[in-house]
Amino acid sequence: MNHRVLKRARAAAPVLAIVPLFALGGCHCGGAGASDSSPPGSDAGSDAAPPGTDAASDGGESGPPPIGDAATSTYVMDTFTVPAPMDMVGFDLDGDSTPDNALAEILAGVAALAGATFDAQAAIDQALVDGTLLYLLALDGVKDPVDDPQIMVTENFGEDTDGDPTNNLLGGAMLRIAATSVPSMLFGPVTAGRIHSGPADLPLELPLGTLTIATTLEGARLEADIDVPTNRLLNGLLGGALPQSALEMDIYPAIADLVNMDIAVQAAMVPGGPVPCVADVAGDRASMDCAAGQECTAANAVDTGACIVADPFSDFWLNPNWDADGDGVLTGAEVTTSPIIDVIIMPDIDTDGDSVGDAVSFAVQFTAVDCLIVP
Numbered sequence: 295m296n297h298r299v300l301k302r303a304r305a306a307a308p309v310l311a312i313v314p315l316f317a318l319g320g321c322h323c324g325g326a327g328a329s330d331s332s333p334p335g336s337d338a339g340s341d342a343a344p345p346g347t348d349a350a351s352d353g354g355e356s357g358p359p360p361i362g363d364a365a366t367s368t369y370v371m372d373t374f375t376v377p378a379p380m381d382m383v384g385f386d387l388d389g390d391s392t393p394d395n396a397l398a399e400i401l402a403g404v405a406a407l408a409g410a411t412f413d414a415q416a417a418i419d420q421a422l423v424d425g426t427l428l429y430l431l432a433l434d435g436v437k438d439p440v441d442d443p444q445i446m447v448t449e450n451f452g453e454d455t456d457g458d459p460t461n462n463l464l465g466g467a468m469l470r471i472a473a474t475s476v477p478s479m480l481f482g483p484v485t486a487g488r489i490h491s492g493p494a495d496l497p498l499e500l501p502l503g504t505l506t507i508a509t510t511l512e513g514a515r516l517e518a519d520i521d522v523p524t525n526r527l528l529n530g531l532l533g534g535a536l537p538q539s540a541l542e543m544d545i546y547p548a549i550a551d552l553v554n555m556d557i558a559v560q561a562a563m564v565p566g567g568p569v570p571c572v573a574d575v576a577g578d579r580a581s582m583d584c585a586a587g588q589e590c591t592a593a594n595a596v597d598t599g600a601c602i603v604a605d606p607f608s609d610f611w612l613n614p615n616w617d618a619d620g621d622g623v624l625t626g627a628e629v630t631t632s633p634i635i636d637v638i639i640m641p642d643i644d645t646d647g648d649s650v651g652d653a654v655s656f657a658v659q660f661t662a663v664d665c666l667i668v669p
């Protein structure tokens with residue numbers, strides 16, 4: 295793991311496009327865990343809270359004080375919000391005193407490009423309602439919810455215990471840690487009632503409908519106000535940076551899968567059911583096999599595609615900019631090597647000091663309500 299200072303690489307953050315929904319779902323965090331997470335007494339002080347930020351940077355050379363043995367409080371996120379770019383919400387990962395959140399710009403770009411097809415927030419909200427996005431937080435060592443020099447925030451991906459998603463977010467729900475979840479710990483103080491935890495690498499699960507992306511947020515931080523009267527966490531912010539490697543290995547293949555699934559849905563909606571087709575002319579999606587107003591997903595001279603009703607979504611994705619081989623199927627490699635991917639998702643954060651962006655900044659807002667975490 296890298297105790298790196300994250301720096302902004304290029305001035306303008308990119309934007310655009312794709313991630314249909316970047317719900318960062320839960321975390322199956324941590325792997326062998328503590329080694330990635332600046333355990334108490336370790337080197338959190340040197341663990342590079344980037345310049346201009348607070349929190350973990352003042353741990354001192356001997357490290358922050360150990361967490362106490364006060365009771366554990368457990369919560370489940372009940373709102374999970376992708377900020378709008380103009381909200382200027384995010385952590386300042388590069389120390390220039392402005393929040394970094396290329397995710398917000400990317401999703402705004404998606405909406406602009408793909409129209410209503412991708413509504414990340416709607417998908418996230420639905421995942422909260424149907425119980426597929428259960429992000430559990432446990433606070434350990436909180437001796438004073440207003441000012442405490444060191445607490446531990448443990449994140450896990452959760453699952454329901456009673457099969458009834460309607461009671462999950464009402465307070466007091468009985469939830470358990472998902473079998474696949476590996477706890478991830480962030481450490482830091484509570485100052486004036488607000489938790490400031492991290493940074494640490496934070497593996498994440500991103501539930502995207504039927505697909506779940508597993509990836510890792512570098513330099514992840516979590517902040518939230520502890521609201522004692524309601525036993526809730528309010529004004530929460532979770533963020534970090536997605537490195538280029540995570541984009542290529544985790545995110546782009548998932549984008550391809552999501553697009554392919556959407557195209558398949560479109561093909562299935564053609565009146566009369568899916569209709570196989572081949573392109574009349576290589577490189578053009580027009581096909582005599584398809585009805586008027588329809589096009590063939592495959593545009594090369596080799597593959598058989600399916601007829602779909604022509605629309606901006608398919609026009610955007612079933613295009614040589616993405617589907618380089620014209621077979622009507624998108625791959626992660628095609629997304630990675632797309633001539634426009636760097637325009638759409640431009641890494642805005644430099645994690646290795648070469649002044650070239652290699653990670654995309656990312657932040658979401660959340661609130662959480664108390665729950666019981668049961669075996």
Ligand SMILES: [Ca+2]
Pocket residue numbers: 302385386387388389390391392393394
């Ligand atoms: Ca910044």
Ligand SMILES: [Ca+2]
Pocket residue numbers: 454455456457458459460461462467
């Ligand atoms: Ca339930």
Ligand SMILES: [Ca+2]
Pocket residue numbers: 617618619620621622623624625628
């Ligand atoms: Ca292809």
Ligand SMILES: [Ca+2]
Pocket residue numbers: 643644645646647648649650651652
């Ligand atoms: Ca770099």
